[in-house]
Amino acid sequence: MNHTYRALVIHAAGDLRIDQRELPVPEPNQAVVAITHGGICGSDLHYLSHGAAGQSILREPMVLGHEVVGRVRSAAADGSGPAVGTPVAIFPATPCGHCRECLAGNGNVCATTTYLGSAARTPHTDGAFADLYTVTSDRLLPLPAGLDLRIASLIEPASVAWHAVSQAGSVHGKRVLVVGAGPIGSLVVAVLKRAGAAEIIVTDVFERPLRVAAELGATSTYLAKDFHPEDVDADIAIDSSGSAIGVASAVRGLGRRGHLVLLGLLPAGEQPFLVSQVITRELTVAGSFRFHGEMPAVIGALADGSLQVDPVVSHAYPVADAHEAFAMARDSAASGKVLLTFGASVSA
Template identity: 65%
Template sequence: MILREEIVEYRALVAHAAGDLRVETRTLREPAPHEAVVAVGYGGVCGSDLHYHAHGAVGESVLRGPMVLGHEVSGHVAVAAADGSGPAEGTPVTIHPATPCGTCAFCAEGRQNLCPHTTYLGSAARFPHTDGAFAERHVVDAARLVPLPEGLAVRTAALAEPASVAWHAVSRAGEVAGRRVLVVGAGPIGALVVSVLRRAGAGEIVVTDLHERPLRLARELGATATFTGGAPEDLGADIAIDSSGAAAGLATAVRSLRRGGHLVQLGLPPKPEQPFPSGLVVTRELTVTGSFRFHAELSGVVAALADGSLVAEPVISHEFPLGEAETAFATARDAASSGKVLLRF
């Protein structure tokens, strides 16, 4: 175990303000008895990480002090929890980034992803901010660790968090087997939605995006038809999942649904309020459902990645060492030429 008198230094990727991203050396704090130390192997750059870097904020979550970024991470247990809980030293793991309160009504209902008291790795929603895990070492509650099954590479497991977001979104759509499903936006999350839909037995998977590269990836993952820009308004989709968050993408999703269809809004819009074709929701009697993060899905996703029924590896397009974080972030911002960009620790 780590003794208090020992000094364990590690490097971390810290956002200070818009445009101010630094690789800093920090000293590892002493873990509590129920906490483990993870040697982080890989971390995926998420849209929220890009927003903190570019704008110093994600919506109403504004940086008010330095914060370690990163919530899509995997690695190995370097120091097991002293109380014996959690995985043993050396175990490959991924980290569940959310820590819900466990006592509110939402937690009691099994909807911990809606817990208003949740802390999330790499989030400025609260102050002091919750440091993320873009670091060579990360101290975490052992209960947040999910061991990786034999055969699942730590690199691939860095996709478990975004794949869980996609898995949750598909579950919010109800029964998808045999259905015609439209996915708007084929970025990393949209691409993973396609893979989850294929695993769930969707009959047709139609995908739209503004760029050809993500559409090629969508076809590789199981899309049966792709369109650059919008989809045909007479598509008659049973289900539409919007992962773009853009007003135009949302309009495409609504107009492509059949009467009685189901819209799942997954992508976060750039502003809380934006144009929405609500008239069609009424006249077509559409069901509109939001999808926010995930909770219990992570273990199922890890198992599906391990047995090969959920294909995710092609979503990774680039990998950079921690020292090239600025290049990694610039690459991730270019949606036309990149998918999921990984940092290697």
């Protein structure tokens, strides 16, 4: 197989290009996937704006993208994995598989995990914002017939949300505060709704994400400037804002012996935190980082209709219009999840 294909490559801060790449000859256990849709994530935006995502610093050109779905174009020669034409989601992480955390089923916190479209290690791990992507067949999750690939592109971020809700324990019948209603926060609302939360209170700095949260099941929504967290008395608070101000609001919104889940990724280094309130009100705190085994459950819930996520997607652009797509994705007041579409340009 000798093909060239388009890939969306970040070369440096502000330098995003569509490059031509040559498809490598697949190993026997590798399939080639024709990517159809990919969601722009906050980390993709950070690489474009700053040349880094947290402590992951861009040192060489890298293909972006880890929220991707497509169809198998060439199946693995060894017979493993799905057949040609099968719609699939790609599991974006490669944990080491043998450390203590991996053996305990917690590969999301494996210290040496690589992740699609990540500059955490050198050489960087290319992502899959491309017409074609070669991947070991064990990282392909077949999708049910009839599942819209546009919606299926939310499987990865919905798995992040699903994991965060699982970090809260049982939410059935509980009052839950969600701070930050961007795409991940909105997906948290959808997962909470499915899990039977009795009240879902959401706050954000913009009106549009609050309207989306209401469509997904929020029982009340508040602009941050009008929100008084001390009046909430929540059983559980999930911060997806990734800001110290948002975390403080989540802490203040909890009742005594409440549970805080920190999902939004704050900048590296020391951050202010209301430790005295955690102590005197006996709050418990859990981090939530990516996900590990949640993708099959998310796929099932999307397929049976019990997880409704449609309003999260706000825009879709062909990859040729990637700069316009990234500009829209940066505008949190005007957009939710912004998708790229692929597949128009592959040559022999």
